[in-house]
Structures are given as structure tokens and as C-alpha cells.
Amino acid sequence: MFCSSSIRSLLTRNLFFSVRSLSSSSLLSNTRFNHDSKQILLHITQFSSLTRFVSPINSRSSLIASFFTRFDHTMATPSKTSVHDFTVKDAKGKDVDLSAYKGKVLLIVNVASQCGLTNSNYTELSQLYEKYKGHGFEILAFPCNQFGSQEPGSNEEIVQFACTRFKAEYPIFDKVDVNGNNAAPLYKFLKSSKGGLFGDAIKWNFSKFLVDKDGNVVDRYAPTTSPLSIEKDLKKLLGVA
Numbered sequence: 001m002f003c004s005s006s007i008r009s010l011l012t013r014n015l016f017f018s019v020r021s022l023s024s025s026s027l028l029s030n031t032r033f034n035h036d037s038k039q040i041l042l043h044i045t046q047f048s049s050l051t052r053f054v055s056p057i058n059s060r061s062s063l064i065a066s067f068f069t070r071f072d073h074t075m076a077t078p079s080k081t082s083v084h085d086f087t088v089k090d091a092k093g094k095d096v097d098l099s100a101y102k103g104k105v106l107l108i109v110n111v112a113s114q115c116g117l118t119n120s121n122y123t124e125l126s127q128l129y130e131k132y133k134g135h136g137f138e139i140l141a142f143p144c145n146q147f148g149s150q151e152p153g154s155n156e157e158i159v160q161f162a163c164t165r166f167k168a169e170y171p172i173f174d175k176v177d178v179n180g181n182n183a184a185p186l187y188k189f190l191k192s193s194k195g196g197l198f199g200d201a202i203k204w205n206f207s208k209f210l211v212d213k214d215g216n217v218v219d220r221y222a223p224t225t226s227p228l229s230i231e232k233d234l235k236k237l238l239g240v241a
Helices: 004-022 037-048 059-075 118-135 155-165 185-193 227-238
Strands: 087-089 095-097 105-111 137-143 208-211 217-221
Touching: 105 118, 105 185, 105 227, 118 137, 118 227, 137 155, 185 217, 208 227, 217 227
Parallel strands: 105 137
Antiparallel strands: 087 095, 105 208, 208 217
8 A cells, every 4th residue: 555655755756747748739828827837836845735545546636626626716807797897098098997886887989080980979979978878877888999900090089089079978988999809808808798690709899788787798899880769778777757
């Protein structure tokens, strides 16, 4: 029968080689694996102190399972389940915690200044905001230059354009990507919450997400859907007759 020190040595050695052999696998890529060798060795050292007997046949799988359970618990980022869980940048680069909008109905829109949909959407967004802002409604506008390069200006230029030409009183945030690897985390969440007709990707400027007072995404509208046409859905969430 193995002594405790022999078992510790065996488990440590097995875990080390198992982690090394799995380091490039999809399993670790999906657990936010930290490649810092010191962090890995710290976990290995902690687990090597186990003194209870483990069947030699199951020692590797059991210890690896325990390792990843603890590793995931200590290293993974908590999942986000609400729009209110996110922090974004405003047009001046300052952090804005979206939990500040708890209790409000939100319409989140990716905007552009040089799009064929710009005039109609900005005009109706301002009309909708003016009508319902006193009832707990807020519009969050996120400039994006991914569609035909139709939002090329700086944040300052974008804000001046929207506020001067269309009297936009709602907040306009930092320019973001809404698709691709560099998509803003908020937009990854929005898309995963409500997919589009032909896949999750944002199709063009002025896609719209309607969010309830608890931060849940309840509906998604195409770029060609006019803001005023969703008034009925908005009133329902606001509890306005």
C-alpha cells in the first residue's frame, strides 16, 4: 500500500503532466486558463498536500476535476445576467456604471452620422425621448463605424452633430465595435440575449434593443424599424396607457 507521501508525489506528478498536456486543448480555452506558471504551480502545490488515499486508477481524473473546480471558482469572471451588470465609457472616456439605470426602460441603439437612416432615426429617437423621458425612459446611443465607415468622426464631433442637428438630450457614449472579436462586452451580451433574424450579428446602423426596468433584453428591432413604430412596446414596459 502506498504511504501518504508517495500518494502526494504521484498526484502532483500526474496533475502537472496532465495540465501541461491539456494546456492547448479546448477545455482550458473555455475556462479562462491563466498561463502564468506561478499561478498553476501554486494550485498544484496546494493540491499536493492532500493526504487521503485515492485509488491509483482514479487519482488523475479525480484530482484534475478538483483542480478545475477550484480553478474555475477562483479565476473565472462572474457571469453577467443583466444590462445593469456592465460598465461602459461615455463620450469623454469616463466610466458609466449601467446599474445607474435600474428602474428605467432603455432603448440601446448603435448610431451613425452619415447613414441613409440617420435623419429619420435621430429625428424619431428625439421625439420618443421627449415624450417618455418623464416616465422612466432612457435612450443609450453607441456610435459605431463598422458599417460603411459612416461614423468616422471623433466622439466630440459625434455628440455635437447629434445634439445640434437633432436636439438629442439622451446620453451618447464612446464609439464602439458591435461585431467581431473587439465587440464591446455590452453588445456581446445584447446579441446573445436576443438574436437577429439571420444570426446574432448586428446588421447595420440603428439596430435597437429594448431593455426592461430590471435590465433584461426583451426585444430587438432591425435598423429599418422606425423608433416611433415601437412606441406600443415601450408604453407596455413603462406602464403608460
